[in-house]
Amino acid sequence: MSKEPIENKEYNNKELKGIRGSILTFKDNPFLNAPDKCYDFIKDGLIVITNGHIVDVGDYQTVIERNEPIGNIDVYRNSVIMPGFIDCHTHYVQSSIIGSFGNKLIDWLNQYTFPTESKFKDKRVAETAAKVFFRQILSHGTTTANVFATTFEESVDAFFEESMRYNTRMISGKVLQNRNVPASLCDKSAEESVEISEHLLNKWHGQGRQLYAVIPRFAPTSTSRQLRLAGELYQKYIDRGVYLHSHLDESVEEVKWVAELFPYIKNYAEVYDCFGMLGHLTVMAHCCVVNEDEWQILHDKDCAAIHCPSSNLFLGGGQFKYWEAMEPSRPVKVGMGSDIGGGTGFSIIRELADAYKVAMIGSHNLDAIHSLYMATRGGAEALHLEDKIGSIKPGYEADLAVVSLNPDSFTSWRLNYALDIFEKLFALITLSPGNLVSATYVAGHKVFDRMNGEQFSYSPNFKD
Numbered sequence: 001m002s003k004e005p006i007e008n009k010e011y012n013n014k015e016l017k018g019i020r021g022s023i024l025t026f027k028d029n030p031f032l033n034a035p036d037k038c039y040d041f042i043k044d045g046l047i048v049i050t051n052g053h054i055v056d057v058g059d060y061q062t063v064i065e066r067n068e069p070i071g072n073i074d075v076y077r078n079s080v081i082m083p084g085f086i087d088c089h090t091h092y093v094q095s096s097i098i099g100s101f102g103n104k105l106i107d108w109l110n111q112y113t114f115p116t117e118s119k120f121k122d123k124r125v126a127e128t129a130a131k132v133f134f135r136q137i138l139s140h141g142t143t144t145a146n147v148f149a150t151t152f153e154e155s156v157d158a159f160f161e162e163s164m165r166y167n168t169r170m171i172s173g174k175v176l177q178n179r180n181v182p183a184s185l186c187d188k189s190a191e192e193s194v195e196i197s198e199h200l201l202n203k204w205h206g207q208g209r210q211l212y213a214v215i216p217r218f219a220p221t222s223t224s225r226q227l228r229l230a231g232e233l234y235q236k237y238i239d240r241g242v243y244l245h246s247h248l249d250e251s252v253e254e255v256k257w258v259a260e261l262f263p264y265i266k267n268y269a270e271v272y273d274c275f276g277m278l279g280h281l282t283v284m285a286h287c288c289v290v291n292e293d294e295w296q297i298l299h300d301k302d303c304a305a306i307h308c309p310s311s312n313l314f315l316g317g318g319q320f321k322y323w324e325a326m327e328p329s330r331p332v333k334v335g336m337g338s339d340i341g342g343g344t345g346f347s348i349i350r351e352l353a354d355a356y357k358v359a360m361i362g363s364h365n366l367d368a369i370h371s372l373y374m375a376t377r378g379g380a381e382a383l384h385l386e387d388k389i390g391s392i393k394p395g396y397e398a399d400l401a402v403v404s405l406n407p408d409s410f411t412s413w414r415l416n417y418a419l420d421i422f423e424k425l426f427a428l429i430t431l432s433p434g435n436l437v438s439a440t441y442v443a444g445h446k447v448f449d450r451m452n453g454e455q456f457s458y459s460p461n462f463k464d
């Protein structure tokens with residue numbers, strides 16, 4: 001495995017490359033600002049890329065004139081080019097248990113999740129799952145994900161190795177869990193588990209586009225000692241951009257269990273806070289049964305809450321209320337998460353379809369402007385990466401999803417009845433056809449091409 005960051009190699013390539021089509025990108029948060037001012041939509045646009053980065057974007061005629069000659073221009077008609085989607089919470093190690101029948105969270109973990117994750121001590125199991133996972137997310141236009149591996153170093157290495165091959169910007173790390181899990185998955189000691197995490201952090205954080213997260217699974221599966229050491233590790237490296245990723249307030253049963261395990265602490269968010277786990281790079285999945293004190297802590301500490309609607313519906317725990325999270329007096333940043341394998345698929349667009357239905361049950365309507373913001377720039381803001389990814393803008397990393405407005409004849413026919421682009425996109429989100437994304441670019445390289453026999457392609461700069 002090459003240890004040289006891929007980004008450095010790409011700086012040697014000065015050739016310009018273009019991608020032409022309709023372009024949609026966000027520049028601000030439509031939940032907190034006038035929605036019309038928060039996006040740019042260019043009907044016939046051109047994105048100019050060199051060395052993996054966007055160097056120009058705008059109306060085709062204007063951009064072509066100020067950039068000629070552009071060697072190669074990929075043209076997408078009847079499509080919308082968007083920033084690559086950002087999946088702020090998922091578990092690649094659970095890809096093989098999507099759609100496992102019958103249980104709510106704790107029983108589902110015991111019956112399906114823990115036995116499956118126990119197999120990831122075997123590096124070959126991890127490598128196969130990583131390959132499958134990357135192909136799935138890339139074919140659904142996801143270019144960055146914040147991903148749980150599991151207990152074993154092998155599961156972390158296999159994930160980052162595959163990410164290096166695609167040159168994707170990914171966040172992952174070893175899962176810390178030293179109680180209430182089977183022996184096959186249990187860390188030997190709190191001390192050793194955090195030492196292994198630090199070793200992996202030093203190995204992977206900043207390697208190419210890879211970023212490390214300290215990942216205590218959730219409060220019930222770590223002793224106080226492990227949570228304290230995890231919090232210390234996070235605080236030691238937070239200034240270098242290391243994350244803390246966990247689950248919070250997913251279901252009422254889980255919240256009760258945490259209250260029994262930590263009877264002297266006021267609420268679940270405070271458990272994490274008193275062990276030093278909350279900070280601006282803390283990402284908490286689910287956040288469905290959050291009380292006002294907890295929202296205030298999450299706001300004060302600048303943590304992100306991740307909306308995982310298909311998983312919340314599938315596991316029947318609770319429902320995320322984005323309007324509570326984003327209450328303007330103490331807003332908490334929100335990103336979208338597929339939460340595989342509680343979640344029912346890899347598509348962030350399909351998560352938006354479920355998010356709409358959940359919002360409707362709560363008497364809120366989530367339109368395409370707001371939901372596509374959450375899938376792109378909102379996710380980048382939740383991960384504090386909004387200066388690198390999540391927008392189509394000069395200086396940004398060229399991670400792009402090409403969304404087809406003609407994925408099949410029915411969808412195309414239906415969209416003819418939509419009056420403007422956002423009506424079209426809303427109907428498209430609702431239908432969420434599986435072949436919605438026709439191409440995906442990572443750092444300017446086409447890693448997925450549906451038009452060309454569903455081909456996947458590693459970064460041309462990667463040398464194994």
Ligand code: GUN
Binds near residue numbers: 091109218315
């Ligand atoms: N809480 C702790 N672990 C998990 C997990 O793997 N999936 C979900 N949905 N919730 C969790």
Ligand code: ZN
Binds near residue numbers: 089247285
């Ligand atoms: Zn999860």
